[in-house]
Amino acid sequence: MGTLSLEKIDHLLWLGRYVERSYTTLRFITVTYDKAIDSTDGNWKGQLEELGFASETENVLEFFRDCLFNEANLCSLAHSMGAAYDNAVMLRDVLGTESLSYVQMATDAIKAAESSESPLLDLQLVQDNIMAFKGCIDDYVADDASRNIIKCGMSVERIDLYARLSYRLDCLKQETHRLASRIDRTGAPYDKQAFKDLIDIVFAPSFPESATYETLGKLLSVVARIFP
Known part of the structure; x- marks a missing residue:
């Protein structure tokens, strides 16, 4: 674990997770x-249910503004990026x-x-700055x-979101490879059995073609x- 405290490991891990959550979300x-x-x-709401978004409004613009900008909504882009920043500030000496x-x-x-009249242009800057x-x-x-540790956090979050959304499941083998190449270089404690179970699911011959909701639930x- 070197000179990294458990508190700093936690901030690094969640920085990676929240940055990736912001980007993928x-x-x-x-x-x-x-x-x-x-x-x-009218099925546009259902596509975001797995991210935790729920609203009674039938107004498309109002619904998506809540998904993007409502910091009180724990699933929103604004909340995730704000949480990433809070962790980053605690790591100023590490990040530079x-x-x-x-x-x-x-x-x-x-x-x-x-507050922009052309929000998509500013949202593109969000993606650019995260990259x-x-x-x-x-x-x-x-x-x-x-x-x-930051990159492991990114990988864990990407695997979680892709499974949650049944999205780009064909990328999970590559992402698990990335995680495997880094996890033992962190010095951070992790659940080796959980990581083995992840490998068993993702590299099963039938995955992802025959993946069921039960399979994805087990994966989640x-x-x-993996990280306690």
Whole structure:
């Protein structure tokens, strides 16, 4: 575990998770919004249920603004990016000014988008700044364990979201490979049996072609156990 405290490991892990949650949630919401604008059958709400969004409104714009900008909504983009920033601030000494600044700029871009007449342009800046942060940590996070904990957090969150949304399931083998290449380089405690169970599910011959809701539910349970 080196010089990293359990508290710092937790902040690093959740920084990675919240950054990835923000990125994937934003991509999924914007794609779903485009479908909702073109849809006439009223099924656009159901596509976001697995992310935890629920609302009585039938107004498409009002619903999606809540998904994006309502910080009180724990599933929203604004909440996730705000949580990422809170963790990043606690890691200023590990991340460096350059890496932290991209998290700040992504957070600021969400606030700008909320009041913008062209919110999609500002939301694109959110994605761009998150991608810049992901690249920046390779150059500016000197500690190998810290860098790998952040990336493990990203991988765990991506696996969780893809399973939750039944989205890009064909990418889970590659993401599990990434996690396997990093997890033992973190020095952080993790549940080895849970990780083995993840590998068994994802690399089963029938996955993802024959994956059922039961399979994906088991996968979510396993992922939740990897980091205690």
